[in-house]
Amino acid sequence: MKRAQLILLFVFLYVFRVLFGLSHQFFGSGEVERDALQTYLIGLKFYTTGLWPFFGPDQYLLNTGYHAQVPGALEGLAAGLPFYLLPIPEAPFLFLNLLSLSVLALLAFYICRRLPNLSFPFVLVWISLLPWTLNFSTHVFNPSYVLFGSVLFFVGFFEALPTFTTGWFSPVLAFALMGFGMGWDMQFHLSWVLLTPVALLAFMWRIKEKQAGWKELAGGIGGWILPFLFLLPTLLNYGFGQGKAGIAHAGEFLNFKNVSEFWNVLGRYFSFPCFEIPRFIGSGTGERLQFFKDAPWLWAPGVFLILLGWLQPLVLLFAGWVKEPPKGTRFMAALTLAGFVWVWVCFWFTSNGPAAHMYYLFFPLVTVYFFYLWNWFSSVSWWNYFAAVCVAVSLWFQTGFMIHQYRNGNSLESDRGKVVQAIEKKDYRLLSERRPWPVFY
Numbered sequence: 001m002k003r004a005q006l007i008l009l010f011v012f013l014y015v016f017r018v019l020f021g022l023s024h025q026f027f028g029s030g031e032v033e034r035d036a037l038q039t040y041l042i043g044l045k046f047y048t049t050g051l052w053p054f055f056g057p058d059q060y061l062l063n064t065g066y067h068a069q070v071p072g073a074l075e076g077l078a079a080g081l082p083f084y085l086l087p088i089p090e091a092p093f094l095f096l097n098l099l100s101l102s103v104l105a106l107l108a109f110y111i112c113r114r115l116p117n118l119s120f121p122f123v124l125v126w127i128s129l130l131p132w133t134l135n136f137s138t139h140v141f142n143p144s145y146v147l148f149g150s151v152l153f154f155v156g157f158f159e160a161l162p163t164f165t166t167g168w169f170s171p172v173l174a175f176a177l178m179g180f181g182m183g184w185d186m187q188f189h190l191s192w193v194l195l196t197p198v199a200l201l202a203f204m205w206r207i208k209e210k211q212a213g214w215k216e217l218a219g220g221i222g223g224w225i226l227p228f229l230f231l232l233p234t235l236l237n238y239g240f241g242q243g244k245a246g247i248a249h250a251g252e253f254l255n256f257k258n259v260s261e262f263w264n265v266l267g268r269y270f271s272f273p274c275f276e277i278p279r280f281i282g283s284g285t286g287e288r289l290q291f292f293k294d295a296p297w298l299w300a301p302g303v304f305l306i307l308l309g310w311l312q313p314l315v316l317l318f319a320g321w322v323k324e325p326p327k328g329t330r331f332m333a334a335l336t337l338a339g340f341v342w343v344w345v346c347f348w349f350t351s352n353g354p355a356a357h358m359y360y361l362f363f364p365l366v367t368v369y370f371f372y373l374w375n376w377f378s379s380v381s382w383w384n385y386f387a388a389v390c391v392a393v394s395l396w397f398q399t400g401f402m403i404h405q406y407r408n409g410n411s412l413e414s415d416r417g418k419v420v421q422a423i424e425k426k427d428y429r430l431l432s433e434r435r436p437w438p439v440f441y
Contacts, residue, residue: 010105013101014097016399017097017100017138018093018094018097019402020398020402022411022412023402023406023409024036025409025411026139026410026411026412026414027410027414027432028410035058035141038058038434039075039079039141041431041434042075042079042080043075043077043082043083043092044080044419044422045080046081047081047083047084047423047426047428049428052076052233054073054237055070056075056142056188057069057070057142057189070187070188070189072187072234073231074188074227074230074231075142075188078099079096082095083423087423088420089412089419093138093139093140096138096144096145100133100137100138100144101128103148104124104127104147105124106152106155107367108123108124110158111367111368113168114158114368115372117375117378118375126394127367129391129394129398130273130275131275131280132273134398136357142188143357146188146189146361149183149184149185149361150181150185150195150360151181151363152178152181152184153177153178153185153361153364154364154365155177156173157199158368159173160174160175160202160205160216161202162205162211163331171206171211171212171215171219173219174202174216175199175216175219175220176220178220179199179220179225181195182195182199183223183226184227185361186227187227187231189358191358191359191361194343194346194362198339198342203216203217255348255349255350255351257353258348258353258354261353264354265343265344265354268354268356269356269359269366270316270317271312272362272363273312273370274308274370275312275390275394276309277306278309279356280401294408295401298397298404301393301396301400302397305393316373319333319376332369332372336369339366340362343359343362415431418430418431418432419431
């Protein structure tokens with residue numbers, strides 16, 4: 001594919017994803033439904049007041065009344081700085097989608113570098129139209145920013161493994177990417193702690209192979225320091241205990257309910273690179289059926305993708321273990337399964353339920369494994385036609401879903417006039433107030 005065509009493809013995907021993000025629910029009646037609005041307000045408050053955003057995402061537990069904020073300025077800056085470049089309501093969405101699509105392009109490029117038989121445009125289109133990357137990386141909401149850090153982290157992780165590296169860049173840069181990715185995610189979601197043993201695994205592996213030393217360690221620390229600089233003012237002003245408050249509160253000795261969530265976590269974990277449609281069209285069977293009643297033109301693509309989305313995780317779970325898979329497939333299967341076990345075990349020791357967005361960080365790991373299997377199956381003569389059908393149906397459904405959301409949802413466009421006034425008069429309260437909790441910022 002020529003460079004001009006790749007640029008046009010990137011522009012198309014960027015515009016599509018921006019429009020999709022803008023169609024997403026911006027506010028709602030319940031506390032959870034206001035999370036996106038509150039994330040947006042943190043950025044808007046920074047822009048309209050000029051106050052440094054010492055704290056980022058709101059953390060709360062509705063059943064206990066606990067509330068706090070994740071320390072660090074990155075969320076406020078990521079959502080607020082775009083207003084300085086382009087003072088329009090859509091500015092944070094434009095920046096977020098530039099971040100997320102760029103890092104998806106990096107992931108697609110890495111996958112194709114590892115699996116040269118795959119087409120870069122196909123891989124990029126596939127992962128850009130996935131339900132997870134569309135619904136969690138296109139609208140201004142703190143988990144949406146996690147994708148940027150996690151892709152950088154896992155690309156670095158793969159390149160740091162002695163027996164798995166492609167030699168794309170040096171081990172020092174690989175550890176720097178891991179450190180930066182972890183430091184970035186630290187200020188957007190508390191799930192960043194899930195990445196710490198993964199980085200340790202890479203370092204210990206290199207030590208075992210006598211290929212690690214102070215340079216790799218310095219690279220990891222150096223990469224981590226860059227985002228840490230935006231956390232440091234908070235720690236200096238409010239104390240170093242702020243960084244552990246939310247994690248400590250969520251801790252629990254042994255949550256037997258989460259132990260029993262094995263199959264739910266397993267299914268959700270392997271669904272990240274798949275067509276997990278039901279999750280995003282309604283919270284239960286009734287809402288999902290109502291969605292198709294309201295949008296009958298989406299029955300055909302919806303049923304196709306839902307059935308395929310049920311089958312895909314099963315293939316991911318079992319196909320990597322068949323006799324004599326292509327080189328590297330079994331290793332990726334073991335690595336991906338190990339990631340699942342780690343996630344599941346971590347939930348044994350927290351009072352939080354195992355919601356899938358809490359381990360969305362592992363999307364790059366499962367996705368690379370997904371394309372190992374796809375590369376294997378692509379030797380079948382009709383597989384390319386099947387791939388084209390999947391992409392076309394996915395685009396059909398997601399376009400219809402986006403239109404449905406604009407018609408029926410409370411998108412940013414519903415309150416655009418208020419945002420325009422807030423920007424012009426430099427008063428974020430013209431849009432809405434921050435939560436009434438005793439927050440620091």
